[in-house]
Amino acid sequence: xxxxxxxxxxxxxxxxxxxxxxxxxxxxxxxxxxxxxxxxxxxxxxxxxxxxxxxxxxxxxxxxxxxxxxxxxxxxxxxxxxxxxxxxxxxxxxxxxxxxxxxxxxxxxxxxxxxxxxxxxxxxxxxxxxxxxxxxxxxxxxxxxxxxxxxxxxxxxxxxxxxxxxxxxxxxxxxxxxxxxxxxxxxxxxxxxxxxxxxxxxxxxxxxxxxxxxxxxxxxxxxxxxxxxxxxxxxxxxxxxxxxxxxxxxxxxxxxxxxxxxxxxxxxxxxxxxxxxxxxxxxxxxxxxxxxxxxxxxxxxxxxxxxxxxxxxxxxxxxxxxxxxxxxxxxxxxxxxxxxxxxxxxxxxxxxxxxxxxxxxxxxxxxxxxxxxx
Numbered sequence: 297x298x299x300x301x302x303x304x305x306x307x308x309x310x311x312x313x314x315x316x317x318x319x320x321x322x323x324x325x326x327x328x329x330x331x332x333x334x335x336x337x338x339x340x341x342x343x344x345x346x347x348x349x350x351x352x353x354x355x356x357x358x359x360x361x362x363x364x365x366x367x368x369x370x371x372x373x374x375x376x377x378x379x380x381x382x383x384x385x386x387x388x389x390x391x392x393x394x395x396x397x398x399x400x401x402x403x404x405x406x407x408x409x410x411x412x413x414x415x416x417x418x419x420x421x422x423x424x425x426x427x428x429x430x431x432x433x434x435x436x437x438x439x440x441x442x443x444x445x446x447x448x449x450x451x452x453x454x455x456x457x458x459x460x461x462x463x464x465x466x467x468x469x470x471x472x473x474x475x476x477x478x479x480x481x482x483x484x485x486x487x488x489x490x491x492x493x494x495x496x497x498x499x500x501x502x503x504x505x506x507x508x509x510x511x512x513x514x515x516x517x518x519x520x521x522x523x524x525x526x527x528x529x530x531x532x533x534x535x536x537x538x539x540x541x542x543x544x545x546x547x548x549x550x551x552x553x554x555x556x557x558x559x560x561x562x563x564x565x566x567x568x569x570x571x572x573x574x575x576x577x578x579x580x581x582x583x584x585x586x587x588x589x590x591x592x593x594x595x596x597x598x599x600x601x602x603x604x605x606x607x608x609x610x611x612x613x614x615x616x617x618x619x620x621x622x623x624x625x626x627x628x629x630x631x632x633x634x635x636x637x638x639x640x641x642x643x644x645x646x647x648x649x650x651x652x653x654x655x656x657x658x659x660x661x662x663x664x665x666x667x668x669x670x
Contacts, residue, residue, distance in 0.1 A: 303546045304539055305515040307341040307491060308334055308532055310561060311360075312372050314523035317565065324356050326564040328363065330520070333557040335365040338548045339532070341515070343370040343392065347382035354386060361387030370432070375420045384427055392462060393420055394434030397441035397449060410445055414452045421456035432460035432491060439465040439474075443481050450486040460489040460515065465504060468497025468527060472507035483512035491515035494530045496522060501530040506538050509545060520561040521569060521576065533558070533575045533607055541602065551607045575607050582612040586620020589613050593622055614657045617648050631660055633667070642670055 310330060315322050322330070327344070334342055342365070345357045361369055369388045373379045375395035383391045395413055396402050402413055417433060424431045433453040438446060450461050463479060470478075475492070482490055492508030494501040494517070505516045522531035533554055539545040558576045562569050571578040581604040583589050591598035592611060604610050615627050621640035624647065628635045635643070646666045650658050658666070 301544045301546060303548065304509050304513070305341060305489075306339050306532065306536065306547050306549055307343060307370065307515050307517050308339045308519065309343040309372075309493075309517050309529065310334070310519040310523060310532075312343040312345055313493075313517070313525060313529055314519040314561070314565070316525050317523055317528070317567070318525070320523070320565045320567070322564050324359060326560075327356055327360060330557070330561060330564065331360050331365060331367075332363060333553075333560060334520075335363075335367045337554065337557065338550050339367055340548060341368045341370060341390075343372060343517070344388070346372050347386060348373060348379040354382060357386045357388060372434070375416055375433075377420060377423060380420060380424055380427075383424075383429065389428075390430040390432065391424055392432045392434045393417075393424060393458075394436050394462075394464075396437055397435035397446055397464075398437040398439075399442070400440055401437045410448075414448060417449060417452045417458075418456050421453055421458050425457035431456075431458040432462055432489075433458045434462040434464060434493070436464050437466040438463045439467070439470045439478070443478065446482060447485040450482060450488060454486060454488050458488065460491055461486065462491040462493050462515075462517075463508065463513070464493040465495055465501075466493075468495030468501065470494070470504050471498070471500055472503045475504045475507040476511040479508045479511035479513050489514040491517060493517040495524065496527040496529065499527070501528065502534040502538060505530040505535050506542065509539060510543060521558055521565075521567065521573070523561060523565055523567060531574070537575060537602060537606055552605065553608055555608045575602070575609075579612075581609050582614050584614045584616040584623070585618040586623060589623040589626070590620060593626060615647050615663075616651045616657055619644065619647060627663060628667070631663060635667070639667075639670065643667065 311327055344360050345353050347354050370390040370392055371383050371388050372392045373383050375393040396406055402408055421431050453461055490513045492505050492513045494504040518532035518535050519529040520532050522528040536547050536549045588599045621637050624640040624643050643666050
């Protein structure tokens with residue numbers, strides 16, 4: 297389904313929510329490298345830390361700001377005046393002031409009332425704006441909030457000078473149809489920018505992010521490789537490709553050098569990338585089945601849903617149990633050896649026996665040995 301082309305702003309939170317993953321800690325050097333790479337790819341906004349965490353965090357935020365990247369930088373803060381004070385003087389012009397939106401959180405976490413939340417928004421947002429900050433109001437647990445109260449939060453935020461509201465699916469319980477309806481309702485009651493923050497607890501973070509954009513969200517949160525608390529956040533690579541390919545939405549992000557950043561974040565986080573992880577997994581552009589390989593060799597679009605070149609990848613044709621003659625002939629051609637279909641047919645049983653025994657594709661030395669044994 298394509299829509300009228302418009303631009304969606306990616307606000308990548310790898311350095312904030314990504315680092316909140318259990319057991320993940322980025323060094324300053326890693327943070328500087330990741331921020332620099334994100335900016336080189338054209339990611340327009342980066343959420344880079346939580347100033348209230350302490351002096352070291354603030355020093356690292358200052359160091360990233362000192363890079364003078366073309367990306368807009370944000371910091372995250374609880375909506376408390378004492379926390380807000382730590383956000384000033386860091387060289388960062390935008391703050392996400394987060395406060396609970398659901399009755400579950402308001403009553404059982406904050407031990408407060410809806411009226412207290414609205415009053416706090418009015419007071420803290422005004423304080424931040426008066427201090428020269430641009431403000432995004434983060435509606436924590438918005439996915440379980442009453443839609444009418446969420447509208448009141450947006451009204452209070454805008455009246456106090458905020459320019460954006462973040463709809464956070466904090467516990468990752470939403471699905472795309474519900475997200476579309478929730479963002480559509482919010483869009484109808486505010487002309488502020490709307491940002492979607494999705495978590496992947498049900499495997500729907502990317503789908504929910506795309507639904508939010510289609511419903512009228514202007515900004516979306518992502519992380520590299522989908523890193524993040526619990527099951528993670530919406531993956532930068534999936535969201536960028538999905539927005540463009542499915543809806544024609546532009547982001548200004550060029551992922552052709554993304555594999556470098558993906559490996560960088562995986563190493564820094566100690567988080568292994570699954571071999572079947574969409575777009576970046578080792579095997580997601582690998583093909584073995586004879587009918588697929590034959591079709592790809594005739595025209596890549598026969599079995600190509602996503603062009604791997606978009607994310608700096610390429611198709612890999614792998615010999616295995618399900619290979620056909622065309623795949624065998626192609627593999628030998630890659631070695632500079634021309635074989636005919638009859639030879640390929642003779643080689644297939646040898647290849648199938650080898651992979652069944654060794655649980656891996658044959659290498660060039662193996663292929664040469666098979667050919668010499670005919």
